Amino acid sequence: MDVLPEIPARILVVDDSRAQRQLLTMCLRRWGYEVIESGTAEEALDLCATQSFDVVISDWMMPGMTGPEFCRRFRALPREGYGYFILLTSKSSKSEIAGGLEAGADDFLTKPVSANELRARLRAGIRILTMQAELIEKNRQVARTLEELQGLYDSLDRDLIEARKLQQTLMRDRLRDYGAVKVAMMIRASGHVGGDLVGCFRIDPGRVAVYSVDVSGHGVASAMMTARLAGYLSGGAPDQNFAYHMAPDGTRTIRTPAELMAAFNHLMLEDLQVEQYFTMVYAVIELATGQVTLAQAGHPHPLILRRDGRVERAGQGGLPVGLIPEARYDTVALQLHPGDRLLLMSDGVTECPDPQGHELGEDGAERIVARLAGMDSAALLESLVWDLTAHAGTDRFPDDVSGLILDYVP
Incomplete structure (x- = not known):
């Protein structure tokens, strides 16, 4: 029985192979994710500049802009939350994987993609995103609390200043x-x-x-x-x-x-x-x-x-x-x-x-x-x-x- 992810997630699938995109999209939608497709890294970058995606799944080798280059530029875009980035690759050398990590990738999947492995890696990514979202909310709560405390402190400080003036009148x-x-x-x-x-x-x-x-x-x-x-x-x-x-x-x-x-x-x-x-x-x-x-x-x-x-x-x-x-x-x-x-x-x-x-x-x-x-x-x-x-x-x-x-x- 399929279970929906921990949080609603929008996923961007980027691959120059239409068949590969459709295969990934079919699995992702069956698992309850909202999916957007893109055939090139340039088009995907334009989408990321105007829309928010929780997860990006990108092929490594694409014409024009490669997956690591796309990841590096994706990381440079201004955004409020974190975007989890998975690279699809047939490469397996340590130096190449290290290059992908330095570009900003969070995880790798080896082609051909196993549905079970993809689902497990996504769940791990969603857990990270969930914790990050909770942390952002807690930080907002802390900021609101600090703002309220600052207001109370300012009010108390004003009262104490007036109290000091009144106390000084005891010795005119x-x-x-x-x-x-x-x-x-x-x-x-x-x-x-x-x-x-x-x-x-x-x-x-x-x-x-x-x-x-x-x-x-x-x-x-x-x-x-x-x-x-x-x-x-x-x-x-x-x-x-x-x-x-x-x-x-x-x-x-x-x-x-x-x-x-x-x-x-x-x-x-x-x-x-x-x-x-x-x-x-x-x-x-x-x-x-x-x-x-x-x-x-x-x-x-x-x-x-x-x-x-x-x-x-x-x-x-x-x-x-x-x-x-x-x-x-x-x-x-x-x-x-x-x-x-x-x-x-x-x-x-x-x-x-x-x-x-x-x-x-x-x-x-x-x-x-x-x-x-x-x-x-x-x-x-x-x-x-x-x-x-x-x-x-x-x-x-x-x-x-x-x-x-x-x-x-x-």
């Missing part, structure tokens, strides 16, 4: 002047958006608060958390600011830095119940006296840049916020004198690796700050980024980099 002014205290700030996100946050606000006429926050992770989730934390540390919305505690009688008291850390820890674990956590330094400065109280929650140690050039490390480490219930935080007191500065920085500075993977560390950061101590605060922060670039060998840092410097200039 990189320089703030409170009279006796001046604050310079810097944030350098490692991606479109980041999880670092620095800021300051006036608590009351005599005190200013500064903070540095680093939310775990990267990307949109971290950026959304920094936006939320910025709302809880906003001088423009004192009713929501965690620096204040509303008593049951309606009176408002100011939380100590340690109390603020504990309140944030409760918020993260009990109210928000998110997988994220963050490190933080929060400090309150008395404008009249330079007295500083601060709490540190897993953040790099604050540095005090004394007026005489000395650099001192402050803080007691502490646990990150949002990891352990009932975590305890300590308030540390220190004294700023006129001309002294307080520097807060994220671990994007201290953990910045060099090309060999060695982190800068807090000692390395301290050495860089000591060398740059003669600069004004805004220039110091900018130069700190340049030094990190030299240390890392690139300006594409693996983590967000942020810093804040408070100048005490009564």
